[in-house]
Amino acid sequence: MIERKNAASKVFYMLTVFIVVIFSLSCLLPLVYTLALSLSSKEAVASGQVGFFPVGLTLVNYKEIMKDMQFFLSFGIAVQRVILSTLIALAVMIPASYALAKSKKEFAPRNVIMWICMFCMMFSGGLIPWYMTMKNYGLINSVLGLAVCGGLPIYNMILMINFFESISKELEEAAIVDGAGPWRILFSIVLPISKPIIATIALFTIVGQWNEFFQGYVLSTKINYYPLQSYIKQMVVQIDYSTITEDQFASLANLSNTALNSAKIFVSMLPILVIYPFLQKYFVSGIMLGSVKE
Structure with missing residues (x-):
C-alpha cells in the first residue's frame, strides 16, 4: 500500500x-x-531560415541601435516614468491602504471610501474626459503626466489592504501602549514587515508602466516625448531615399527591418529581466498574504 x-x-x-x-x-x-x-x-x-539559433551571426543591428539617439532618449523617458510612477503609487497607496485596513469603528468613512474605489475600478469616465483632465493640468508632453496618468491602481491597493489586515493587531496595541501614534506605527512597525507586498506592488507597477504604450501616444504630441514602448510601436519609418548619402544607403542595405526591430525589442526587455530576479523572492509571499484573509 x-x-x-x-x-x-x-x-x-x-x-x-x-x-x-x-x-x-x-x-x-x-x-x-x-x-x-x-x-x-x-x-x-x-528567407525564414532563423529558428531558435542565429543564422549568419552579426552584431550589425545592435551597432545600428547605438546610433539611434531617439531610442536612447525614449529609453531614458521610460526609466524616469517607471521610477516616478512607482514612487508616487507607493507614496499614495501605503497610507491609503493602512487607513482602509482599519475597522469601521477605528476609521468611520472606511466603507464609503471603499465603495467609491470599487466603483472607480469598475467604471471610468472615458478617454476624452481623461485626456481633457490631463491637458488642463498641463501634463501633455510631460514625464510626470506619463507617471500619474494611470491613477491609483485599486486592485493593487486591495492586495495591500488585505496584507495590512493580516498583520497581528497585538503589535499595534503594544506600540500604542508605548505612546506611538499612527504615523510612528506605520513607519516603524508596519512597513518593516511589509517588504513582500511592497516589492510585489512595485513589481506590478514597474512592469505595467514599462510595457504601456497607448498613453504615450495620447499624451505626447512629438516623438521626442515618446516612452520606449510607444517609440518601438511606431518603428515603421518612411525613409526619403532622395536625401540619403551613398554610405547611408549601403548601411540600410545590410539591415533587415525585422532583425533591427527584434534587437530593439530585446534591449527594451532587458531592464525587466534584470529587475525581476531581485523582487521575485518576495513575489509569492506578497501575493499569498495579500490575497488571503483569515
Whole structure:
C-alpha cells in the first residue's frame, strides 16, 4: 500500500514538473527567438531560415541601435516614468491602504471610501474626459503626466489592504501602549514587515508602466516625448531615399527591418529581466498574504 502511494506521488511529481517545464518553455522560447532574429543576417531573416539559433551571426543591428539617439532618449523617458510612477503609487497607496485596513469603528468613512474605489475600478469616465483632465493640468508632453496618468491602481491597493489586515493587531496595541501614534506605527512597525507586498506592488507597477504604450501616444504630441514602448510601436519609418548619402544607403542595405526591430525589442526587455530576479523572492509571499484573509 505504501509502495503504491510512493509510486503515485512520483508520477504526480513527474507530471507536475513536465507541465511546469512546458509552461516555462512557452514563455522562454519567444524571447530566444527574438534574440536569434536580432543576431541573424538580413538574408537569413528574409528567407525564414532563423529558428531558435542565429543564422549568419552579426552584431550589425545592435551597432545600428547605438546610433539611434531617439531610442536612447525614449529609453531614458521610460526609466524616469517607471521610477516616478512607482514612487508616487507607493507614496499614495501605503497610507491609503493602512487607513482602509482599519475597522469601521477605528476609521468611520472606511466603507464609503471603499465603495467609491470599487466603483472607480469598475467604471471610468472615458478617454476624452481623461485626456481633457490631463491637458488642463498641463501634463501633455510631460514625464510626470506619463507617471500619474494611470491613477491609483485599486486592485493593487486591495492586495495591500488585505496584507495590512493580516498583520497581528497585538503589535499595534503594544506600540500604542508605548505612546506611538499612527504615523510612528506605520513607519516603524508596519512597513518593516511589509517588504513582500511592497516589492510585489512595485513589481506590478514597474512592469505595467514599462510595457504601456497607448498613453504615450495620447499624451505626447512629438516623438521626442515618446516612452520606449510607444517609440518601438511606431518603428515603421518612411525613409526619403532622395536625401540619403551613398554610405547611408549601403548601411540600410545590410539591415533587415525585422532583425533591427527584434534587437530593439530585446534591449527594451532587458531592464525587466534584470529587475525581476531581485523582487521575485518576495513575489509569492506578497501575493499569498495579500490575497488571503483569515
